[in-house]
Amino acid sequence: TASYTQGDLDSPTDVLLTGEVNQAIKIYGDATHGDFDYRADFIIYLRIEAKTFDTYDLITEQNISALTYKKYALPLSNAVDVNVTHSDAEVALAPYLNIDLTQYAVDQDRTIAGTARQCKRKFEGDSKTVE
DSSP, X not given: OEEEESSOTTOOEEOSSOSSOOOOOOOEEOTTTTOEEOTTXXXXXXXXXXXXXXXXXXXXHTTOSSOOSSOOOOOOOOOBOTTOOSOHHHHTSTTSTTOEEEEEXXXXXXXXXXXXXXXEEEEEOTTOOOO
16 A cells, blocks of 8 residues: 655645555656656655554655666565554544644644754644554
């Protein structure tokens, strides 16, 4: 259950193949083939219910300026998340309602547990605990 974004963080695309992620992904199309250019952006996410999450920003992590037509290694891993005690279906019900996620295009200054951090995502927990 992996997904990736190209250019738009709010519109992830699911990987089609199951098992290890090993799939060709189109990064460029001229005027007759879709008219898009995603060579400067690729982030992949591994999000499986009840497991730890992982993400990998290919451009940043591998310090490249643009993608090209080659195979890239994207090290993703997960494990059982011992903090998950409810399924996604259960969390969609009370008392977990009114927990909102805000995503920003640029980093935002936040102080979390007394530590200054840069964040692009903010959860508003409706007075709920982190757990």
